[in-house]
Amino acid sequence: MKKPSWFNVVSLTVGFAFLYIPMIVLVIFSFNESKLVSVWGGFSTKWYGELMQNRAFLDAAWVTLKVGFISSTIATVLGTMAAFVLVRAGRFRGRTLFSGMIYAPLVMPEVITGLSLLLLFIAVGMDRGVSTIVLAHATFSMCYVSVVVSSRMATFDESLEEAALDLGCSPWDAFRSVTLPIIAPAVASGWLLAFTLSLDDLVIASFTAGPSATTLPIKIYSSVRLGVSPEINALSTIIIGLVTIGVLVASITSKRAIQKQKRGELLAEH
């Protein structure tokens, strides 16, 4: 093993410092006693306490979670179907348009997606609120899900499914007992991606939310415009903590699953 050169060590240190110092500073200052965000006034958890009393934030958090759960679940179902269409359905009329509509939202500026959906909701006379945000989020996240799932399906051995059908399974049974377990990790990570995209979205939610529903990013945005506040630091710390735990758990379980699979393959060979 060759020793890492000084150039590599420096570029990694600079890169990671740049990525992480702002977040570390934010976390540290969320435990600051003083209201001044740049002066350390001693350790305190009082901002977390105040956050828990803040109805507006709690309501927004609840709306955000609700929208995230519903929209990512719809997106996962639609996105998985779309992945099947892309990989398996072969030729049909309008295929080019279909794949175009799957890939276009991935590169579409959020302001355009938001504007176009809002104009649609107004044109059909839909009241804006939680349901319109759900529709908007489900639409752009289904495209991400279908990309994740279809790339997994591209490496999938179709003969397994054919074998199940030959052995007398109905197409639905074959899907449930053969296809689904194989693509399940991709479907799960697609759901997770859709969920985080939904939790994270400010622009599209601002266009489609209307006055009756406020999501957490909308709330954070409007208070950040007024400046840095210790309450937002506390809220951000909670979110960063949850995401870190989630990503670590997900990566450890997927690593375990891969190891288990490898062990199974090794056993099968012997």
Place this chain on the structure above:
Amino acid sequence: MSLARRLLISVPYTWLLALFLVPFLIVLKISLSDYANSIPPYTPTLEVGEGWSGIKEFWSALDFENFVFLTEDALYIKAYWSSLKIAALATFFTLLIGFPFAYGIANAPQEWRPSLLMLIILPFWTSFLIRIYALIGIISNDGFLNQFLMWIGAISDPLVIMNTNLAVYIGIVYTYLPFMVLPIYATLEKLDSSLLEAAQDLGCTRISAFWSVTVHLSKPGVIAGCFLVFIPALGEFVIPSLLGGSRTLMIGKVLWEEFFSNRDWPLASAVAVILLLVLIIPIVLLQRNEQMQREQNK
């Protein structure tokens, strides 16, 4: 065609038609309408309900008024130019930091690489908005950076970074860095280090070997990374709105203000249509790059 197959195709198809394509056509239609001080704030020029006569009337009244206005008012042309400039320069800076970063990971000891990659991906899962917010805590006038520099005595007055274009550059580099690092890492990781040795054996200096082997072979990753940063940066709204100043002109911000502050829906729609036209070129180039990579991998 079996019923199940038809159903499988038609459900996501209908969804995307209704919630992706139709909204676009509406944007296109409204961009050709006239502004009116009413609710909704435009007079439709296309009345599909009136059939053929409606379409004929629309055709004769079609004057691309909003688009003409966009080309006549210097503000909008400036906004498009300054978005292109900011996105391009920020992409360049991201590459400048991202390439050595990806190179460092690709050359790190094998057993470290998964953890290092994880550390790159982790911020990507964290909220975009929170990362911008964290950056404000660093670069604002009484932020961490200024406090630190004044404490060590490097400066006596705080540096003004917040609410300038510089803050927008830093914001784009900071938030989009993973998009640059990951595709470059993917190409560097596959690179066969014996090629570098061969180049040196054949008389290349280390630097020229690095240039003609490493840089050359990582080109697809560099191109992909650049477009993955450039495309979203061009239509960015949150970064210029929170980090930029009142003089920072970016088209995403202009669209937002036209819509929410001026309530000029036809003009906002016209801005959106032009932004899309500007984006088509980089999107097509990105796709061609990906196709070439896929063919090479076969």
